[in-house]
Amino acid sequence: MDYTAYAATMQGVWFSHDQGENWARLLTPTGGMYNEARVWAVETHADRPGEVLAGTDQGLYRYTSEAGRFDYIPSPMDSLHILQIARDPRDAKFIVCGTRPGEIFLSEDDGESWTRSNLNAATECWFINTSRVTSIKFDPAERDTIWITIEIDGVFKSTDRGRSWELAVEGIVDRDTHDLVFYDSPEGRTVLVSTEEGVHRSMDNGATWVHEPTDVAPFVYFRSLKLVPDGGTTVLASVGDKPSGETGMLLLSHDLGKNWKPLDVPGPVNSTIWTIGTNPADPKIIFAATIFGQIFRSTDGGETWAKMKRELGEIRMIAWAPN
Amino acid sequence: MSLFLFKPHVVGPKGDITTPDVIIDKLYVSDGDDLAPVPIGRISSEVKIPVESGLVVATPAFVLTAIGGGTLFSPAMLVNAKGDPLRTAEILMARKAWRHANLAEHEADVTMAASGKDATLGSLPGSGELIAKLTGGGDALPRGIAILVAVSGLAAEVTAPARVEMQLRDPRLDRELTHRLDLVSVADDRWEDRPGPRYTFGPQHGDLQHYI
Numbered sequence: 001m002d003y004t005a006y007a008a009t010m011q012g013v014w015f016s017h018d019q020g021e022n023w024a025r026l027l028t029p030t031g032g033m034y035n036e037a038r039v040w041a042v043e044t045h046a047d048r049p050g051e052v053l054a055g056t057d058q059g060l061y062r063y064t065s066e067a068g069r070f071d072y073i074p075s076p077m078d079s080l081h082i083l084q085i086a087r088d089p090r091d092a093k094f095i096v097c098g099t100r101p102g103e104i105f106l107s108e109d110d111g112e113s114w115t116r117s118n119l120n121a122a123t124e125c126w127f128i129n130t131s132r133v134t135s136i137k138f139d140p141a142e143r144d145t146i147w148i149t150i151e152i153d154g155v156f157k158s159t160d161r162g163r164s165w166e167l168a169v170e171g172i173v174d175r176d177t178h179d180l181v182f183y184d185s186p187e188g189r190t191v192l193v194s195t196e197e198g199v200h201r202s203m204d205n206g207a208t209w210v211h212e213p214t215d216v217a218p219f220v221y222f223r224s225l226k227l228v229p230d231g232g233t234t235v236l237a238s239v240g241d242k243p244s245g246e247t248g249m250l251l252l253s254h255d256l257g258k259n260w261k262p263l264d265v266p267g268p269v270n271s272t273i274w275t276i277g278t279n280p281a282d283p284k285i286i287f288a289a290t291i292f293g294q295i296f297r298s299t300d301g302g303e304t305w306a307k308m309k310r311e312l313g314e315i316r317m318i319a320w321a322p323n
Numbered sequence: 324m325s326l327f328l329f330k331p332h333v334v335g336p337k338g339d340i341t342t343p344d345v346i347i348d349k350l351y352v353s354d355g356d357d358l359a360p361v362p363i364g365r366i367s368s369e370v371k372i373p374v375e376s377g378l379v380v381a382t383p384a385f386v387l388t389a390i391g392g393g394t395l396f397s398p399a400m401l402v403n404a405k406g407d408p409l410r411t412a413e414i415l416m417a418r419k420a421w422r423h424a425n426l427a428e429h430e431a432d433v434t435m436a437a438s439g440k441d442a443t444l445g446s447l448p449g450s451g452e453l454i455a456k457l458t459g460g461g462d463a464l465p466r467g468i469a470i471l472v473a474v475s476g477l478a479a480e481v482t483a484p485a486r487v488e489m490q491l492r493d494p495r496l497d498r499e500l501t502h503r504l505d506l507v508s509v510a511d512d513r514w515e516d517r518p519g520p521r522y523t524f525g526p527q528h529g530d531l532q533h534y535i
Contacts, residue, residue: 030339032332058330059418069340072332072418074370074503113486113505114371118514126524126533152525176525196525 001282001322004065006052007289008039008317013054013063013070020287020297020308032069034058043085044321045092046281052321055082055097060111065323073111083316086136090143096162098133102150106162117158119165125152135179141189147206149177155193157206171209172200179225181235183256190256194222194237199257216260217251224276228301230283236302238288240272248273248290252302266307270294277318289315327366329388329469331397331420336496345390348467351457352401353448354409354475358456366414373509374413374483378405381504382478383437383489386416386471387423387450389464394423394450398435398491398502401473405480409473417502421493423450429495437489438479447472483508 005016014023041055050065059078061070084098093110102121122131139145146158154169176196183190191202198220200209219241228234233256240248250263271292286298295308329345388395397420403412431445483506492499
């Protein structure tokens with residue numbers, strides 16, 4: 001498959017046009033995005049091949065392969081850190097951004113205008129002082145429902161397309177929450193959330209959660225959680241000894257997190273594996289990256305992994321999309 | 324504040340974009356014959372701002388900003404309550420600009436459009452004239468200096484919530500810069516019932532050391 005991989009780093013956005021082997025940024029003076037921009041999020045959409053949105057500390061940007069550069073999208077978020085971006089899978093013009101401090105901004109017209117959501121996230125939190133939006137997920141079944149995770153505050157759910165939110169943390173043992181996975185079957189819905197203290201499961205659409213220890217992992221700091229997008233029940237989890245951390249690992253479950261196995265990731269892994277990037281265009285191609293710049297690629301749906309030779313600076317998110 | 328960090332996306336004649344950071348120490352506002360300094364704290368690059376209830380005047384402008392690669396030419400909007408002097412307006416600078424050198428020869432043909440009207444810059448004091456006036460005959464702006472030229476004839480009177488927009492059009496190079504602002508009333512609150520601030524912590528068990 002002809003695809004481009006994208007890495008959001010603390011030194012801009014990096015592109016790979018050869019399956020992750022080599023990486024490069026746009027030409028520094030004319031790339032369109034601030035040279036010193038810290039980038040936390042890169043987001044692609046199936047209906048917009050060649051386009052990627054980037055969330056930075058200098059504003060929101062759009063890259064298109066046609067323009068070959070980033071274009072700034074004016075928004076009220078310029079002075080915030082734009083950490084997460086998600087677009088409605090059915091409508092690429094509907095953009096949801098999550099920031100630090102923890103706020104949600106919505107655009108229904110492809111970035112032409114913005115509304116700040118009434119998200120009552122914590123205005124101060126333990127340890128990291130200021131809350132951050134760590135994931136945004138459009139509900140796969142309910143069109144008007146959006147879920148987010150916030151460190152440190154918990155899981156929030158909106159049923160009015162992001163205008164208002166309710167906290168959904170009953171049973172969560174640690175409200176430092178990172179990522180969500182949904183699986184719908186005739187038997188019901190399973191939702192998993194990754195946290196600083198491992199994975200939690202909800203069987204009642206987020207009303208209550210049960211903490212599930214993962215004895216196969218020596219660590220409990222779970223970061224990225226991804227359902228392999230092949231329609232099945234395979235879940236990947238990235239884990240580290242602590243935030244940033246000094247080592248990391250990947251776990252795989254074929255039964256929605258009931259049983260996990262550690263994956264053989266070429267080591268030494270230098271820090272927490274921070275991000276996993278999948279794309280339904282080819283469920284077998286998956287990227288993962290440590291926060292300190294190592295990149296790994298799987299071409300068999302997560303069973304085996306190769307380490308890419310090139311290492312970048314601090315990587316916050318990795319993604320790929322067909323050209 | 325003592326400086327404004329202007330972060331423009333500078334569009335070259337072939338569409339390439341550079342992104343310099345420019346510190347503005349002093350801003351002079353020109354409205355007619357006057358060229359007067361205003362406090363830097365009035366400048367921002369926000370695109371959504373709260374304004375007074377009642378009639379508000381949005382006046383389009385262009386800004387000349389000193390920078391090493393050549394003076395920047397960018398759109399801006401001044402916003403003030405009706406009846407207040409223009410010099411007290413909030414100044415919203417768009418994060419987009421052209422190099423003045425790319426339009427100097429045809430500056431008089433550049434047009435500004437806002438609130439359904441337009442004007443050519445030929446009807447205004449030229450950039451060279453303004454720079455000479457400020458610098459005592461010089462032909463370049465000193466570092467840290469910006470001059471804003473307001474075009475009161477294109478001003479709009481609006482009541483928030485409102486969107487105001489202006490364009491600078493360069494007919495010779497066939498390009499335009501659009502600056503759009505959303506004005507919301509300072510009296511409005513997006514919360515029907517504004518909640519109190521919350522403090523949260525991660526682990527919901529055991530003793531925690533709190534740092535507050």
